[in-house]
Amino acid sequence: MFNFSKNTFKHGVHPPEHKDDTCTMKIKQFPFAPVMIIPMAQHLGAPSQVVVKEGQEVSRGQLIAKANGYMSVPIHAPVSGVIKKIGLVHTLSGNRCEGIYLEAFPFSGQEVPAGHGVDWRTSNQDEILAGVQQAGIVGLGGAAFPTHVKLKVPDGKKCEVLMLNGIECEPYLTTDHRVMLEQSSDIFMGIRYLLRSTQAERVIIGIEANKLDAAEHLQNNIPEGLPVEVKVVPVKYPQGAEKMLIKSVLDREVPSGGLPIDVGVVVVNIATCAEIGRLLPYGHGIQERVVTITGPGVKKKGNYLIPIGTPLRFALEEVGVADNISEVYMGGPMMGMSVSNLDISITKGTSGIVVFTEGETKKQGKPMACIKCGACVQACPMSLNPSRMGILAKHEAYQEMLDQEHIMDCFECGSCAYVCPSNIPLVQYFRQSKSSIRKQKLKANAH
Ligand code: SF4
Ligand code: SF4
Numbered sequence: 001m002f003n004f005s006k007n008t009f010k011h012g013v014h015p016p017e018h019k020d021d022t023c024t025m026k027i028k029q030f031p032f033a034p035v036m037i038i039p040m041a042q043h044l045g046a047p048s049q050v051v052v053k054e055g056q057e058v059s060r061g062q063l064i065a066k067a068n069g070y071m072s073v074p075i076h077a078p079v080s081g082v083i084k085k086i087g088l089v090h091t092l093s094g095n096r097c098e099g100i101y102l103e104a105f106p107f108s109g110q111e112v113p114a115g116h117g118v119d120w121r122t123s124n125q126d127e128i129l130a131g132v133q134q135a136g137i138v139g140l141g142g143a144a145f146p147t148h149v150k151l152k153v154p155d156g157k158k159c160e161v162l163m164l165n166g167i168e169c170e171p172y173l174t175t176d177h178r179v180m181l182e183q184s185s186d187i188f189m190g191i192r193y194l195l196r197s198t199q200a201e202r203v204i205i206g207i208e209a210n211k212l213d214a215a216e217h218l219q220n221n222i223p224e225g226l227p228v229e230v231k232v233v234p235v236k237y238p239q240g241a242e243k244m245l246i247k248s249v250l251d252r253e254v255p256s257g258g259l260p261i262d263v264g265v266v267v268v269n270i271a272t273c274a275e276i277g278r279l280l281p282y283g284h285g286i287q288e289r290v291v292t293i294t295g296p297g298v299k300k301k302g303n304y305l306i307p308i309g310t311p312l313r314f315a316l317e318e319v320g321v322a323d324n325i326s327e328v329y330m331g332g333p334m335m336g337m338s339v340s341n342l343d344i345s346i347t348k349g350t351s352g353i354v355v356f357t358e359g360e361t362k363k364q365g366k367p368m369a370c371i372k373c374g375a376c377v378q379a380c381p382m383s384l385n386p387s388r389m390g391i392l393a394k395h396e397a398y399q400e401m402l403d404q405e406h407i408m409d410c411f412e413c414g415s416c417a418y419v420c421p422s423n424i425p426l427v428q429y430f431r432q433s434k435s436s437i438r439k440q441k442l443k444a445n446a447h
Contacts, residue, residue, distance in 0.1 A: 170332025
């Protein structure tokens with residue numbers, strides 16, 4: 001039987017769950033859109049670099065953009081077709097970036113020709129990391145951080161525990177839940193690669209207590225000799241944040257400004273691990289990902305295997321939406337972002353699409369003045385002071401936010417905004433503040 005942990009992190013919130021709508025729905029293959037729109041900036045780091053020309057025919061799985069440096073990954077054709085146009089495309093952030101419009105051949109198939117596979121038994125650490133980068137793998141939990149960078153244990157540090165994050169604490173999403181139930185052999189194959197590349201001594205799969213079927217399934221299928229342990233933790237948001245997970249499972253605290261490796265841990269999202277196990281043996285690149293499409297505005301809710309580059313508009317047409325939709329979220333409503341333009345596409349970081357209707361909108365009322373109730377301070381899992389940071393953000397006092405309030409420790413979980421009775425959009429303030437601080441830093445470094 002798996003272990004139950006009573007330990008948990010400080011603070012946090014309990015938003016109402018809506019996982020029952022999709023958690024029993026098996027992953028279904030999504031059809032190809034007539035034209036895929038593939039942005040080059042769909043991971044953290046340098047955008048990928050286009051290597052195809054307009055008018056060129058490509059087959060599914062073919063490299064269409066290469067990694068542009070170490071902190072970057074390549075992109076592979078999600079469907080066989082013709083490169084119709086290379087130009088600017090819209091992104092979730094509201095900005096535009098270079099992208100590829102790929103017109104699908106009618107009746108294009110799902111199969112992908114095999115490339116140069118990486119054998120986990122004979123490959124060394126560097127070969128596995130190179131294989132992960134060549135497959136274009138980034139964190140599928142939503143962060144889209146290049147996985148090969150995350151797996152590189154810095155000199156002088158040691159990875160004792162490889163932590164697989166199967167928490168999925170966003171209240172609407174069930175992609176990881178389904179992946180754990182339906183792709184356990186890929187997960188265990190992925191673990192073999194991850195163990196070799198991190199040199200970890202043991203593996204812990206962390207799962208929230210609302211997914212006991214997944215915990216049981218993985219526990220019952222651990223291959224002999226693989227040092228894997230399944231640990232079930234209490235349900236609380238944001239349990240899926242790396243630092244929270246490490247605290248709950250191992251009772252270790254990652255220092256302010258530090259990384260999990262500072263306490264001997266590397267954390268990898270469970271779906272990312274499954275992707276490594278599925279792609280690396282065959283030398284394939286990532287072409288699709290599992291996405292939960294749900295919310296009160298969706299007619300055919302479910303978990304879908306959707307080709308990367310599928311336009312959001314096409315995805316919503318396929319599942320059918322209500323006439324009175326009011327808001328669309330990419331990712332979950334806690335950490336995801338509200339969509340301002342339906343002409344964006346499903347990217348590697350899209351874990352969910354949540355559609356609200358006018359009657360059941362997620363949007364809070366008009367922001368009012370802070371009443372100093374302290375609810376946000378009580379909710380913050382990082383023990384920050386969101387109320388004070390909110391005031392500083394309004395005055396653009398970024399240096400003070402940085403030096404005195406440790407704004408960079410905020411990982412934008414949204415717990416503070418969720419509990420605020422004055423509807424102050426605290427997390428948006430912090431997102432903007434952090435981005436301004438990063439820009440100022442880049443500017444200062446350039447001089
Ligand atoms: S968004 Fe940031 S400040 Fe607000 S609760 Fe989460 S970590 Fe704390
Ligand atoms: S929860 Fe909102 S109203 Fe209460 S202290 Fe924090 S910012 Fe102010």
